[in-house]
Amino acid sequence: xxxxxxxxxxxxxxxxxxxxxxxxxxxxxxxxxxTTINTFDKFEALVKVKADFENPYDPQHIDVSASxxxxxxxxxxxxxxxxxxxxxxxxxxxxxxxxxxxxxxxTITVVTDEQSTTSTSFTFNATESENxxxxxxxxxxxxxxxxxNGDGFRGFGLNMGWEARNSExxxxxxxxxxxxxxxxxxxxxxTWLNVPWNLPIEWNKxxxxxxxxxxxxxxxxEGLARIEYMIDEAEKNDLYLMLAMDFHGALWVNNxxxxxxxxxxDHPYQQLAGxxxxxxxxxxxxxxxxxKNRLRYIVARWGYSTxxxxxxxxxxxxxxxxxxxxxxxxxxxxxxxxxxxxxxxSIDYHEHIxxxxxxxxxxxxxxxxxELDLIQSHLYGSVGGMAQKIQELTxxxxxxxxxxxxxxxxxxPNNNDEAKWIKDLQKTMWLGMFEKTSIIPMTWWWENYEVxxxxxxxxxxxxxxxxxxxxxxxxxxxxxxxxxxxxxGQGMVLRNRHGYAxxxxxxxxxxxxxxxxxxxPRDEYTFYVYNAYTYEEKDRVDVTASNxxxxxxxxxxxxxNEDIVLYFENKRGDVTSIDDQFKNINWKLYPNxxxxxxxxxIEDMFNPANAQFFIYDMNGKLMQQSPLSKSESINIESLxxxxxxxxxxxxxxxxxxxxxxx
Numbered sequence: 244x245x246x247x248x249x250x251x252x253x254x255x256x257x258x259x260x261x262x263x264x265x266x267x268x269x270x271x272x273x274x275x276x277x278t279t280i281n282t283f284d285k286f287e288a289l290v291k292v293k294a295d296f297e298n299p300y301d302p303q304h305i306d307v308s309a310s311x312x313x314x315x316x317x318x319x320x321x322x323x324x325x326x327x328x329x330x331x332x333x334x335x336x337x338x339x340x341x342x343x344x345x346x347x348x349x350t351i352t353v354v355t356d357e358q359s360t361t362s363t364s365f366t367f368n369a370t371e372s373e374n375x376x377x378x379x380x381x382x383x384x385x386x387x388x389x390x391x392n393g394d395g396f397r398g399f400g401l402n403m404g405w406e407a408r409n410s411e412x413x414x415x416x417x418x419x420x421x422x423x424x425x426x427x428x429x430x431x432x433x434t435w436l437n438v439p440w441n442l443p444i445e446w447n448k449x450x451x452x453x454x455x456x457x458x459x460x461x462x463x464x465e466g467l468a469r470i471e472y473m474i475d476e477a478e479k480n481d482l483y484l485m486l487a488m489d490f491h492g493a494l495w496v497n498n499x500x501x502x503x504x505x506x507x508x509d510h511p512y513q514q515l516a517g518x519x520x521x522x523x524x525x526x527x528x529x530x531x532x533x534x535k536n537r538l539r540y541i542v543a544r545w546g547y548s549t550x551x552x553x554x555x556x557x558x559x560x561x562x563x564x565x566x567x568x569x570x571x572x573x574x575x576x577x578x579x580x581x582x583x584x585x586x587x588x589s590i591d592y593h594e595h596i597x598x599x600x601x602x603x604x605x606x607x608x609x610x611x612x613x614e615l616d617l618i619q620s621h622l623y624g625s626v627g628g629m630a631q632k633i634q635e636l637t638x639x640x641x642x643x644x645x646x647x648x649x650x651x652x653x654x655x656p657n658n659n660d661e662a663k664w665i666k667d668l669q670k671t672m673w674l675g676m677f678e679k680t681s682i683i684p685m686t687w688w689w690e691n692y693e694v695x696x697x698x699x700x701x702x703x704x705x706x707x708x709x710x711x712x713x714x715x716x717x718x719x720x721x722x723x724x725x726x727x728x729x730x731x732g733q734g735m736v737l738r739n740r741h742g743y744a745x746x747x748x749x750x751x752x753x754x755x756x757x758x759x760x761x762x763x764p765r766d767e768y769t770f771y772v773y774n775a776y777t778y779e780e781k782d783r784v785d786v787t788a789s790n791x792x793x794x795x796x797x798x799x800x801x802x803x804n805e806d807i808v809l810y811f812e813n814k815r816g817d818v819t820s821i822d823d824q825f826k827n828i829n830w831k832l833y834p835n836x837x838x839x840x841x842x843x844x845i846e847d848m849f850n851p852a853n854a855q856f857f858i859y860d861m862n863g864k865l866m867q868q869s870p871l872s873k874s875e876s877i878n879i880e881s882l883x884x885x886x887x888x889x890x891x892x893x894x895x896x897x898x899x900x901x902x903x904x905x
Contacts, residue, residue, distance in 0.1 A: 268294030268305075268353040270362045271332065281372035282344055283391070285547045288337040288365070290323060294355045299325035299333060300461035301536060306354040307335045314345025314369075319592050323351070324543035325461075338547040340593060341369035342376060342391055377593050378483060378552045380616040385643050385679040386716050388552075388596070395714040398431030398483065398552070398682030399705050400424065402648055403689045405434065405441035408451045415690065417473045425480035427698045428705035428885070432477070433485040433647060433685055435558060437537070438493070442470050444537060445511045462540065474548050483552030485647075486541075487600070491562035494521035499566045521563060522571045525579040535586050542591050553596035555647075556583060559621065561604035577608040584614030600647045610640045617681070621648035626671045630733075633678045646675065646684035656688055661695045664688070668697075669776050672704050673745045673808065676711065677733035683708055699884075699905065703778040706886045707808070711735070711743055722760060730758055730801075734809070741813060745775065747806040756801060760794040767814045770796055771901055775806040778903055780835065785814075832889055836903035837879060843889070844874040854893040860885065879904055 376391025407415035436442035440451035492504030722734030734744030854871035
């Protein structure tokens with residue numbers, strides 16, 4: 244009898260287990276606040292699910308996705324991401340930014356243990372907006388990136404590698420940095436995530452007092468929340484991010500740089516994927532599957548954001564190869580990049596730029612991986628070879644190339660060398676500005692420049708970068724500067740109307756310099772001459788082509804420690820032009836640069852009737868207008884920092900000067 248009872252008990256238990264394991268998942272609710280949004284804004288739906296799972300971050304345990312029919316009737320499969328809850332009631336997020344206007348129809352599917360449930364259909368509508376969309380590369384277009392709407396973009400910024408630990412400087416948070424950078428007209432930031440001390444995703448043992456060690460299932464919840472906050476801060480400040488997702492030290496066996504970056508001993512894939520040595524990260528199937536899961540989660544949760552400018556697989560992947568004890572096969576690294584870039588492209592509806600980086604050691608075949616849109620290396624030390632490196636790698640691989648990190652040295656600066664470092668930063672960015680690179684070279688030492696109060700040095704450079712940005716390389720013509728023994732330079736002409744040049748001397752003080760420019764259409768131009776480091780306007784020259792079509796520019800003086808920048812415009816083409824029928828007016832504009840007050844004084848006699856002054860930004864937008872007096876002090880506090888044109892007009896004459904608002 245007891246045996247029969249035991250048999251019945253075991254039989255019923257087995258049936259209950261079979262029944263439980265075959266229970267279909269349920270979709271309890273699908274909620275959204277808005278069913279009509281603008282293109283490129285975030286559409287979000289929250290989905291309540293009842294389904295058994297152990298690890299909600301692993302689609303082998305539970306896979307929640309959406310089948311979305313786009314306005315053109317094509318269909319995509321898009322992943323959802325786990326937010327919170329348990330098997331009885333979990334919440335999942337669907338986030339997507341519609342790239343075209345029209346109606347979107349979607350269904351939700353939940354899959355667990357070969358059981359699945361699909362919801363009824365839901366819809367939302369997208370209306371056309373002025374949002375330019377996501378950043379992309381364009382074939383054979385190396386000088387700029389392009390938004391969905393076709394507008395050009397050139398990245399101007401730096402590395403902000405991570406937030407400081409609380410014990411170091413608690414004010415150095417993403418909101419502090421992003422507010423500061425945006426206030427100085429920076430538009431692009433490269434930052435690291437999924438490292439032990441910053442924005443950890445898979446790392447459970449952390450290296451920062453901003454986070455606690457995590458021993459639970461799946462991804463680090465504090466790291467995920469911090470990434471969410473960082474993306475929000477970037478969106479508030481109109482910043483575009485390059486997300487560098489793994490760093491070389493994650494695979495280091497030995498302390499190769501002396502900074503304790505060898506954290507392979509703590510790498511989560513040793514336990515989760517059975518990896519024994521660093522090369523296993525690239526070759527083990529389970530390690531590859533886990534990495535794809537991470538990509539899938541990032542796309543699902545933050546892929547909607549137009550502030551995600553680029554996704555970078557590795558920081559300096561060559562440094563995982565070159566050191567003793569690593570035993571990493573370069574061919575396996577290349578194959579891994581090929582696999583991961585193909586996978587990322589296959590799931591990313593928004594088509595983010597995909598990249599990776601090396602320090603300076605060639606990894607044969609890496610930059611030839613087809614799905615890597617943009618290539619980058621890191622150049623520290625003298626800026627002398629930078630232009631050649633940009634040209635070399637761009638031409639070799641026929642892809643946009645970016646200097647992802649740069650600086651006078653890869654070791655931390657001595658604060659006594661402040662002036663030398665700042666000048667090197669400026670010169671590197673000026674030189675990069677005149678090469679075919681879609682992101683101006685990005686410095687590494689972000690905290691030092693804040694300590695030195697040097698971020699205002701970025702603004703004038705940012706103005707030039709924005710002005711020089713085009714939709715395509717076809718709008719740019721190279722400008723030939725005939726170099727003398729004492730001078731050399733680079734330049735470009737945009738749309739045959741205006742152009743720019745960077746002229747650098749060779750360490751000598753030069754007076755009454757004349758140099759030749761070829762490549763401009765024959766016409767009349769006004770040249771503005773600036774000190775490349777103080778941004779002071781040194782001179783202004785009106786130039787007419789010679790009979791041979793060449794231009795000869797005369798500069799009064801270049802000191803031994805300075806370089807100069809030229810901005811020139813076709814006199815017939817802009818709001819700042821001076822009509823030939825007017826004679827110049829004898830007047831002053833000061834101080835320049837100015838902060839809150841700008842003064843003008845007119846020394847010539849003029850009829851005040853109908854006389855006015857105008858202030859334009861460098862895009863020709865009218866910022867202020869008022870009747871003209873003999874002299875006046877003008878309040879310019881409301882003007883954003885930047886470069887402006889101050890134009891005065893009387894019945895008979897007009898003239899203008901350029902000034903800088905600090």
